[in-house]
Amino acid sequence: LEVTISPFLDEKGHLNGVVAVLHDITQIRKLERMRTEFVDNVSHELKTPVTAIKGFTETLLDGAMDERETCREFIGIIDQETGRLSRLIQDLLDLSRIEHKRVNTRLKIVDLLAIVRSTASKLQGHAENSDIELSLDLQEKTMPVKADSDMLEQVLFNLIENAIKYTPAQGRITIEVDETEKNYTVWVRDTGIGIPPEDRNRVFERFYRVDKARSRDMGGTGLGLSIVKHLIDFHGGTVGVESTLGQGSNFYFTLPKANN
Ligand code: ADP
Secondary structure, rough: EEEEEEEEOOOOEEEEEEEEEEEEHHHHHHHHHHHHHHHHHHHHHHHHHHHHHHHHHHHHHOOOHOOHHHHHHHHHHHHHHHHHHHHHHHHHHHHHHHHHHHHHOOOOOEEEEHHHHHHHHHHHHHHHHOEEEEEEEEOOOEEEEEEEEHHHHHHHHHHHHHHHOOOOOOOOEEEEEEOOOOOOEEEEEEEOOOOOHHHHHOOOOOOOOHHHHHHHHHOOOOOHHHHHHHHHHHOOOEEEEEEOOEEEEEEEEEEEEEEO
């Protein structure tokens, strides 16, 4: 709490009283702290691959280049780290685009099920390549929501892509949509590795990963779910996950029904 006190004088300049103004600055402080944390996080995430790229390049230039096998291995790592860097930059650009859009977008009435179908079909090939069955269990009707269709597509894309990433071959992914009086709930269920109970609330935080090494190998940046949460918050919905370790995860998000 910040207090500003100003004297209240009469025409002759005599003190007549004081005016005290109380400002609640906790919100401002909180935002400032979030920004600083974000910049720290991003810098750290960018530095890791750059350090690796620089390290391996220097070792190559110092002579390791003469050995063909070492050369191949190091360039492989450099290629991987460059890919990671570029995905990270892409995710950051997405985040900034979303921020920009959030201010400038007018939400429209769109059909949730149509967006679910079209996004799932875009990832069908990817699922097949990983030997995973991706199926939809949807009703034949329209489900109107007030939304930005690109943003919803991004939400579904991130959830389905994760389900594919964290599900071993021969697994299954099912997408369902439930409804209550006021909301629709979209479920993306997988038969993958699952999430330990202590991590379930944290996976929606920026850069949070249950298993850093695994996420790295899968090309993860730790930003996907934070983008999902951000977008769903913006639409007035909620996100969550239920999971059994070793058996699978059920990610869900809700959206308010559009009142036509
Ligand atoms: P990443 O780029 O690492 O996948 P996300 O923000 O998309 O980042 O997800 C954060 C973490 O949540 C992941 O690193 C992973 O540990 C966990 N996770 C996300 N989706 C799933 C899933 N379907 N099954 C198991 N773990 C998951």
